[in-house]
Amino acid sequence: MMSNSLFMQLGMIAVAAAIFYLYVSPTVAAIRVDQDAVVQYQAEFDKVQSVNAQLASDVATVQAVALDDKTRLERYLATSLDEVEVMKELVKLLSSQNLTPTSLAYTGPSEVIRVATMSPSFGLIPHEFTFGVELSYDKIKALLAAIESSDYQLEISALAVTPVDTKIVTAEFTLVRYVLVPVDAPPPEEASSDLII
Amino acid sequence: MADIPQSSFIPKRNNSTGARPKKRYNFFILSILSSAVFIAAPVASAAVFAYKSYTERQLSASIESLNQAINDFSVSNLQMIVEFDSRLKGAVSLLDSHVSLATALTILEQGTVKSVAFADLNFTRVDPDTLEVTAALTAENFDSAIFQRELYIQNELLASTTLTDLVFTPKQDAKGERTELPEIAVSGTFMFAAGTIAYTPNASSSPVQSATSSSPTAAGDAATPESSLLVSVPALEAATLGAVSNEPSI
Numbered sequence: 325m326m327s328n329s330l331f332m333q334l335g336m337i338a339v340a341a342a343i344f345y346l347y348v349s350p351t352v353a354a355i356r357v358d359q360d361a362v363v364q365y366q367a368e369f370d371k372v373q374s375v376n377a378q379l380a381s382d383v384a385t386v387q388a389v390a391l392d393d394k395t396r397l398e399r400y401l402a403t404s405l406d407e408v409e410v411m412k413e414l415v416k417l418l419s420s421q422n423l424t425p426t427s428l429a430y431t432g433p434s435e436v437i438r439v440a441t442m443s444p445s446f447g448l449i450p451h452e453f454t455f456g457v458e459l460s461y462d463k464i465k466a467l468l469a470a471i472e473s474s475d476y477q478l479e480i481s482a483l484a485v486t487p488v489d490t491k492i493v494t495a496e497f498t499l500v501r502y503v504l505v506p507v508d509a510p511p512p513e514e515a516s517s518d519l520i521i
Numbered sequence: 522m523a524d525i526p527q528s529s530f531i532p533k534r535n536n537s538t539g540a541r542p543k544k545r546y547n548f549f550i551l552s553i554l555s556s557a558v559f560i561a562a563p564v565a566s567a568a569v570f571a572y573k574s575y576t577e578r579q580l581s582a583s584i585e586s587l588n589q590a591i592n593d594f595s596v597s598n599l600q601m602i603v604e605f606d607s608r609l610k611g612a613v614s615l616l617d618s619h620v621s622l623a624t625a626l627t628i629l630e631q632g633t634v635k636s637v638a639f640a641d642l643n644f645t646r647v648d649p650d651t652l653e654v655t656a657a658l659t660a661e662n663f664d665s666a667i668f669q670r671e672l673y674i675q676n677e678l679l680a681s682t683t684l685t686d687l688v689f690t691p692k693q694d695a696k697g698e699r700t701e702l703p704e705i706a707v708s709g710t711f712m713f714a715a716g717t718i719a720y721t722p723n724a725s726s727s728p729v730q731s732a733t734s735s736s737p738t739a740a741g742d743a744a745t746p747e748s749s750l751l752v753s754v755p756a757l758e759a760a761t762l763g764a765v766s767n768e769p770s771i
Contacts, residue, residue: 333555340555340562348562351569358576365583372590379595382602394605401612403604439614446607448615468623472720477615480622483644502615504608 400477405433405451405503413476414455414499421459421467426494428455436507448502452481456496458488464495477501618649619720625652625713632676636665640706652713658684660705681712 407430418425431452438447459467464485471478482498622644633639640657647653660666666687673682686708 330551333551336555336559340558343562343566348565348569351566351573355569355573355576358573358580362576362580362583365580365587369583369587369590372587372594376590376593379598379602383598386602386605397608397612401608401615439611441610441614442607443603445603446611448611465623465626468621468626472619472621472623477612479615479619479646480644481646483622483642485639485642487640502611504604504611506604 396475399475401448401502401504403504405501407451407453410451410453410476410501413474414453414478417470417474418455418457418467421463421470423457423459423463423467426456426458429453431498433503436505437502438507445506445508447505447507449505450481450500450502453478453499453501454497455499456494458492458494460491461493464493467495471497471499616720618715620646620652620713620715620718621720622652622718624718624720625654625711628678628713628718629654629656629711632672632679634665634669634672636661637669650715652715652718654711654713656709656711658707658709660707662704663689666705666707678713678717679711683710684708685710 411428411430414428415425431454434450434452436447436449438444442448457467468480471480479500479502480497481500482496484496486494486496488494625644629639637658637660640659643655645653645655658669660669666684670684673679673684684707686706688706690704690706
């Protein structure tokens with residue numbers, strides 16, 4: 325019998341060892357790498373699935389908000405500004421108080437303000453309007469109340485009241501209207517340093 | 522037959538028995554071992570080949586699943602959510618910092634005596650938390666000015682008031698003629714904390730307030746959709762940045 329030959333037996337062992345060394349061992353190592361990759365991909369898949377589920381949930385939440393409320397929110401904090409429209413609204417507001425502006429101007433936008441609670445990819449740009457009006461002191465409070473309760477977001481950033489005579493005063497208003505704008509996300513340190521609101 | 526002559530009393534060793542069978546036994550073990558190893562090698566090769574094919578299929582399936590999940594992710598939906606969330610939070614922030622100048626005027630009116638008058642008023646929003654009011658005040662005489670100062674000190678809403686640049690103008694000039702001007706002119710600075718004069722809208726008349734507070738609440742949920750969104754979107758953004766863009770590179 326061939327296997328009875330010592331050299332043949334040693335040869336068989338050598339061939340087997342070569343198979344183990346050259347094929348089985350590297351293949352087992354490759355399987356281990358593949359298995360690690362499968363685990364990693366599975367973990368990433370779980371994360372993405374979780375994000376997708378969260379996103380779907382948030383989309384459902386936003387869709388559940390009444391369209392009317394969404395419209396009003398978009399009007400309150402719009403993504404663009406039509407300064408002519410705002411000035412027209414201001415004149416209309418003054419007319420409702422039986423007042424006529426002595427001056428009305430759009431001063432322009434200022435630098436972007438970052439709000440701590442908002443996404444770093446969005447900011448607010450203040451647009452400034454000024455107007456002057458002559459009125460009695462009693463009417464100032466009514467006008468202030470009308471501006472403050474306006475459907476439109478108008479913040480009074482400055483007001484100068486100067487008497488013209490004993491009954492009439494001149495009021496110079498500076499109003500700010502904020503507009504939501506997308507901005508480049510700053511580095512975290514910068515974002516935390518210029519929080520204004 | 523003639524007997525073999527016994528030249529020694531020590532018996533001769535029988536050549537038919539000895540160590541040879543033991544050598545055969547070792548050779549037999551080696552033979553089994555070599556045969557076993559020789560058979561095991563291709564069997565193991567076949568097994569690892571099969572298992573490698575299985576793990577490769579598993580890996581391909583995992584990659585495909587991940588790609589599918591990534592493709593399912595909607596960037597436009599995320600942008601819509603982030604924009605809505607930012608708008609809502611921006612509106613809430615603006616409403617929170619919204620102050621009422623009418624309220625500030627009322628506080629000033631109520632805290633000022635009739636013998637003291639405001640010659641002019643300047644309201645300035647120095648920061649989101651503070652409204653500064655500078656005014657030129659006139660008082661009929663020193664008594665009125667001192668009384669007014671005490672009233673401001675006692676009024677907790679106006680306690681931080683500072684009165685400076687007091688100018689005294691006598692009612693009679695050097696020629697002895699009476700003037701109509703008040704005797705005392707003083708500059709006043711009033712600081713109002715935003716919380717003190719916060720605008721409190723009437724819910725029915727403020728559309729934005731209703732927009733940010735109306736709640737199409739899901740059955741059984743205590744939190745409104747908006748409030749839950751305020752919490753989930755930053756986490757979603759963070760998770761998105763971490764999960765979707767960090768695909769493992771293998």
